[in-house]
Amino acid sequence: MKRKFEQIIDYIEELQAQNQLKQGDRLPSIRSMAAQFSCNKNTVIRAYQELEQAHKIYAVPKGGYYLIGEKSPASVANGIIDFTVVMPDPALLPYRQFHHCMSKAVELYQNELFTYSDEQGLLSLRKALVDHFADHQVFASAEQIFITTGAQQALSILANMSFPNGKRTILVEQPTYSVIQRLVELNGDQLIGIKRDFNGIDFTELERIFKHESIKFFYTIPRLHNPLGTSLSEKDKKRLVQLAEKYDVYIVEDDYLADLDTTVNAVPAYYYDLAGKVIYVKSFSKAFMPGIRLGAAVMHEALKTEFLKHKKCSDLNTTVLAQGALEIFITSGMYKxxxxxxxxxxxxxxxxxxxxxxxxxxxxxxxxxxxxxxxxxxxxxxxxxxxxxxxxxxxxxxxxxxxxxxxxxxxxxxxxxxxxxxxxxxxxxxxxxxxxxxxxxxxxxxxxxxxxx
Structure with a gap:
């Protein structure tokens, strides 16, 4: 049975879920909650402090506690509406549940926290991701999965490492995720673009580029594109993979918002790849929790050794504590x-x-x-x-x-x-x-x- 302060937390969250307690509303007084739950005031204060630490409420000195909901007190106060911030809604971040997973990870992996771990990633997390990825029609073994410090590290390694096709030019959509362009430019590789609009990509132009340019890989965001917001059709994804195989071009598929996609029968381009040309990159920052700084890449055999060599030089291994907590969060059903x-x-x-x-x-x-x-x-x-x-x-x-x-x-x-x-x-x-x-x-x-x- 849950302790009283936990029951109070659940009660406040239920009021919010039922829209009985709205953003900016004052929470019930400590005195009234103590009477309602037949407990002392310190129990209510502890519950409210837990909610405050989870950034769900905020305290006003001598004025009580208020629900943050979807706005921070600062943004409410100054009236700023910022459409430039690409971050998940703080009200959706599962602070309390993930804190529990972190504590459990410390218990389970205490012997590995203070030593170097597997450069490829915690094996138990990679095994958990096998089933997680399969839910998105990405079928891969634990040996193919590499855990990275955010998807950005995976992209940085891919931009820097050599590929079996021996090519150097990187093709990106226009517009595209701005960071990939800066990574390529810093590395000194040639960067060229192909227009993507609300109808997708001109495949005649794409084939011309694949055929006549020395394309190492084509970086693409097939679904819920950043920044267009649109998705490629299944027909286009199939055609893309076919062209990649025909002209020996690799595809780096950034599926950063795969978890949010509700399109019926939508699958990643990776699903159609039979020739080992698609590298699948997944972030756990945008749809889940940015501060966790974890990503994953699914690599085919021809790329694994080179990718791991660069990963070792980058950071030896990604933080074990975050990996262990994410594994528990996924296997417990909390992630779904x-x-x-x-x-x-x-x-x-x-x-x-x-x-x-x-x-x-x-x-x-x-x-x-x-x-x-x-x-x-x-x-x-x-x-x-x-x-x-x-x-x-x-x-x-x-x-x-x-x-x-x-x-x-x-x-x-x-x-x-x-x-x-x-x-x-x-x-x-x-x-x-x-x-x-x-x-x-x-x-x-x-x-x-x-x-x-």
Whole structure:
């Protein structure tokens, strides 16, 4: 049976889940909770302190405790709505459950915490990921899985290491995840791009590049693209793999939001790979917990030795404590429970934005809204000055990013930008979009919203 302070925590979380306790609401007084649960005040204080440490509530001196929910007290106070932050919603982070897993990992792996561990990753975690990946139609053995310090380390190693095809040029989508471009440029390799829009990729152009350029690998985000938010069709993923095999090009598939995808029968490009050309990279930062800094890469036999050589030179081994905690979190069923909750919440946020745009007069801008995910792409009409719009929004505490950094050498040639809604509350989304549309309407044109298939 749960202890009293744990029962109080569950009660507060249930009130929030049932919308009886909303963001910014004051929690019941310590005196009333003590009477309700037939306990002393110190028990209630302990429960509230646990919730405060989990960043779910905050205390106001002599003013009680308040629910943070989806906003931090700072952002509520200063009124800032920041569409540039690509982070999970703090209210969804499973602090208490993962803290339990960390404690359990200390018990289980205490003999390994203070020594060097397996460079490839904790074997028990890799075995747990075999089943986890299989749920996403990625069928791999524990020997193929490499645990990395975030997906970014995997990408950095892949950008630096040599490949069996002996090629040096790296191809990226335009736009794409900005970090991969900086990694390649720092390494001194040649970087070229291919346009990706809301219809996908021009496969005639892709085949021309594969055939005539010395492409080491093509970095792609097939589903819930960063920053477009769109996904490639199954037909396109099959064709991509076929071209990679035909022209001896490797595919680095970044599946950073695989857990959130609710598309029926959607599978990664890796699923169609029979020739060992697709390298599958998975992050546990965006849909789960950024601070854990864990990622994984599924490597085929021809690449394993070279990848591990670079991994050893990078950090010898990824932190064992985080690996052990993640293993427990996955095998206990907590991860699946967390993802179910995250899908519902992010689905609500996207639907909130969709309804807001449909019910708002957005002159001069077009929204491309995906079914789920973090990103929404916004195109401005030709007569719209993006810099002027950005300045006007900033004056009203609304921050939007420039899309330039998502293009090679920061030259987009597009009058567009993306927004990320993951960390924002529904109220912030409504307010932010309303102000964005209001300022855009002052600058020009007539806009509409479109929906990627």
């Amino acid at each position: 429970k967390h993802i179910r909750k995250a899908r519902l919440e992010y689905g609500r946020k996207i639907e909130c934005l969709r309804e807001c745009v449909m019910n708002t007069n957005c002159t001069g801008i077009d929204f491309v809204v995906p079914p789920i995910g973090f990103f929404v792409w916004i195109r401005l009409r030709e007569n719209m000055d993006r810099t002027k719009l950005e300045k006007r929004l900033r004056e009203r505490n609304i921050f939007i990013p420039s899309a330039d950094r998502n293009f090679i050498h920061n030259h987009s040639g597009e009058n567009s930008f993306w927004i990320c809604i993951a960390k924002l509350s529904e109220d912030q989304i409504r307010t932010g979009i309303s102000i964005l549309c209001e300022e855009a309407s002052r600058l020009a044109g007539k806009g509409h919203m479109s929906f990627p298939q």
